Amino acid sequence: MATGDVKLLGAGASPYVNRVQIALNIKSENYEFLEEKLGSKSELLLKSNPIRKKIPVLIHDDKPICESLVIVQYIDDVWTSGPSILPSDPYDRAIARFWAAYLDDKWFPLMKEHRMAEGEEAKAAAIEKLVEGLVVLEEAFVKCSKGKAFFGGDSIGFLDIAFGSFLGWLRVAEKLVEMQLLSEAKTPNLVEWAERFGCDDAVKDVLPKTEKLIEKFKIRQAMAKAPPSN
Numbered sequence: 001m002a003t004g005d006v007k008l009l010g011a012g013a014s015p016y017v018n019r020v021q022i023a024l025n026i027k028s029e030n031y032e033f034l035e036e037k038l039g040s041k042s043e044l045l046l047k048s049n050p051i052r053k054k055i056p057v058l059i060h061d062d063k064p065i066c067e068s069l070v071i072v073q074y075i076d077d078v079w080t081s082g083p084s085i086l087p088s089d090p091y092d093r094a095i096a097r098f099w100a101a102y103l104d105d106k107w108f109p110l111m112k113e114h115r116m117a118e119g120e121e122a123k124a125a126a127i128e129k130l131v132e133g134l135v136v137l138e139e140a141f142v143k144c145s146k147g148k149a150f151f152g153g154d155s156i157g158f159l160d161i162a163f164g165s166f167l168g169w170l171r172v173a174e175k176l177v178e179m180q181l182l183s184e185a186k187t188p189n190l191v192e193w194a195e196r197f198g199c200d201d202a203v204k205d206v207l208p209k210t211e212k213l214i215e216k217f218k219i220r221q222a223m224a225k226a227p228p229s230n
Helices: 017-027 043-048 068-078 092-106 108-116 122-147 160-163 167-175 190-200 210-225
Strands: 007-012 032-033 057-060 062-066
Touching: 007 017, 007 068, 017 068, 017 160, 017 167, 032 043, 043 057, 043 160, 057 068, 057 190, 062 068, 068 092, 068 160, 092 108, 092 122, 092 210, 108 122, 108 167, 122 160, 160 190, 167 210
Parallel strands: 007 032
Antiparallel strands: 007 057, 057 062
16 A cells, blocks of 8 residues: 655646546545646646646655646556556556547547637537537447446546546536537437536545636636736
8 A cells, every 4th residue: 555645736627637636536545735826836836847837746755746647547556455447457448548548639629629719600610529529439438338337337447537527617618608518319328427427426526516617717718818917
């Protein structure tokens, strides 16, 4: 069993930080959460992640680990006494990592594409691509879950964490466009999965409420539109 001082640099509204929080909860590991303020970077963050200068950063026994999915894998490797997060089968592990990369590299950027789109036609096209991506993930769920409750099987696993951390911001997008992106018509399995995921003990106190995320979204929009200070 791993021991030692554990700190997490992050912000509660960040899905990438939420991933680490969920993984630590699965392992029942206590940690100190050090909140980074929006629009600023602490000296500890800059020291701990001098290359990317981004959250999250896990500090374990004064050693920093960066990048959310790297951290989740580190947690699984180090705290072996808790439930496993990554599949034990090498092929299943590779498939989980593949889809996690798809989420970060292909699907979630579509949220930003929609946000930045100008004009109704461009916004509608971005939403269409977002939903098409969800349909692809619906098919991935059917294959990965093998008829069980989660991507990881009977319990939350690596891909559940990778995708589930985005559910709060997906709900924000649904509010903004006034339509269900996860729907019974196109993604029935993901609708049920999302409900199960959000109710899990490791998750329910981590994912931010939609209303709070909308407030954060409006603040970020205002900051982006504000003229640069002299």
